[in-house]
Amino acid sequence: MDVKIERLRESLKISLKGELDQHEARGVLMRFGELESQALPARCVLDLSALGFTDSSGIAVLLGLERRVRDAGGELTVVNIPPQARRVFDAAGLSRVMRFE
């Protein structure tokens, strides 16, 4: 799985490309760990347009990222969620605790 982290002028954009499962989740969480040491912009966007697949491992990844961003005083918005991922997140009621667009 490819994790791209881009610092734009006033926001942070994270893009995931590939399939997200328990096997891939470790690497993704490690990349998110890099964010810890940096000051985060208030606005963070997670772009899932190239997410080919996710299972429940993705739920923990999203919740972990949301918490990290919130602890740094920012807000996370998840954009471009493909249908398969949307069905997984909906089954878990994730849209009630996170901002989807």
Next chain:
Amino acid sequence: MRPINEMTLTFPARSVNEGFARLAAAAFAAQLDPTMDELGDIKTVISEAVTNCIVHAYPDTLGAVRMRCRIYPDGRFEATVADSGVGIADIEKAREPMFSTGGAERSGMGFTIMESFADSFTVRSRPGKGTTVRFTKRISPRAKK
């Protein structure tokens, strides 16, 4: 009803096999000409079931995971995913949303997702013996091209 085709795969409970298992199941199910959504549902349930064997069943050993897929003349896809691991003492409790014995990397939503993505879903387990999940997914007939 007798299956018109079936396949069985056995592989060690290594996380790299999660992707392999769902792709293999999807390739087999392709014989029923499923839609992208139906294929996505099958891959999701397989991924959850196989991941549970890998994460939960074998805490101290590297055991085996057995996946059997079948298709039926009425357009049903059926799969069982089985391990010979630690088993589940209280299945009802394990199936509750957000129940997990895993850590922060688990959300406890696996069974809930399997239940909502499959048409029928059952869990059999015996502590010390292992766990088998079985599910079916009906593939809607499509006009012949």
